[in-house]
Amino acid sequence: MTRTAGRTGDPLLLLAGGSNVVIGDDGFTGTAILVRSRGVEVISRRPDQLIVRVQAGHPWDGFVAETVAAGWAGVECLSGIPGSTGATPIQNVGAYGQDVAETISSVTVYDRSEGVVRDMPAADCGFGYRASIFKHNDRYVVLSVDFRLRPAAESGPVRYAELARTLGVSQGDRVPLTAARETVLSLRAGKGMVLDAEDRDTWSVGSFFTNPVLDAAAWAKLREVSATEPPGWPGEGGRVKVSAAWLIDRAGFGKGYPGGDVPVSISTKHTLALTNRGSGSAAQLLGLAREIRDGVRDRFGVVLHPEPVLVGCTL
Structure with missing residues (x-):
């Protein structure tokens, strides 16, 4: 096809x-x-690592559950994320201190330009923060993804502060794989990020905006106009990743905004989720997103960018 x-x-x-x-x-x-392909296969095994090939249509959280049950460490903090495995390299999916770029060894794709199937090593995938060579690019069709995992009963070092606090450990500590998965699922559910048909706070595409990454000058300007210290995470080259949720809230768009009986609103559990309350349209959702984006820009001089893929519409 x-x-x-x-x-x-x-x-x-x-x-x-x-x-x-x-x-x-x-x-x-x-x-x-x-895409409805399914399957998980160990294609290489050593005492210290294994390569696991997952078909593109295989449900992502199902795969994560399988890794935890099998004692394979590397993606346990990515529990509860909806969607398919083939989508994870496109977005470089990440949460709670892990992202898939850390464990992907290669991606098998159909190259529509050349008409061939090829294996692309991780180094050729252009992974960045919620980005890859595959995003907004129709050339490649992801067929399967190979992950490099570690046989272990414990997780990788816990990096995310909120997760560490909830687990009762220090950042950098390791915990049983099952504890990491169950705690992440609980945290996500508390933010409306685990689908529940009865809870309209979960009727969303997850986080609508990515956390902006600012250069040193933009970070200094944000600190100046904020009159406080915004939450930020230093990166390479003096760049700082800033909490989009904090920017949105401080710009006047709190949880549940705009309130009342409306077709779309910010989730009452999570500032980054824009939710359909049952009768909303894409136009109404994007209208709310534009209002938030423009409000943050006017207040802080920072432009937010959407995380989901927009088809037949623009922000």
Whole structure:
């Protein structure tokens, strides 16, 4: 089907779980392909590591649960994230101190330009913060992902402060894999980030905005206009990743905004989640997102960017 669409020039939309996609109210004109491949296979094993190949359509959280049950460390803090495994390298999915770029060894793709299947080592995937060579790029179709995991009963070092506090350990400590997974699931559920059909705070695409990464000058300017110390995480080259949730809240868009009986609103549990309360449209959701983006820009001079993929619509 992908080859046929490539020959005819028809627009092509690949979907697996669709959990990180916003589609415009007019829908998509073209060919939609649903990725439904399944399977987890150990293709290489050594005493200190194993390579596990996961088909693109395999549910991500199902795979994480399998790794924890099998005693394979490396992705346990990525529990509870919806969607498929094939989507994880596209977004360089991350949470609670881990991201998939740390454990991906290679990605098998169908190259639509060349008409061939190729294996792309992690170094060629252009991984960055919530970014990769695959994002906003129709050339590659992810077929499977190889992960380099570690046989262990304990997690990797716990990096995320909130997770460490909840576990009752210090940052850098290790905990049993099951404890890491169960605690992450509990934290995510408390923020409305685990789907519950009865809880409209979970009717979202997760975090709508990425945390902005500022250079030294922009970080200094933000500190100046904030009149306080914004939460930030230093990175390479003097750049600092800033909490988008903090910016949104301090710009006047708190949990539950705008309040009342509205079709779309910020989640009452998590400032970064924009939720459909049951009758909302894509246009209304994007209207709220624009209001928040513009409000943060006007208050702090920082521009927020959407995390989900937008199809047939723009912000």
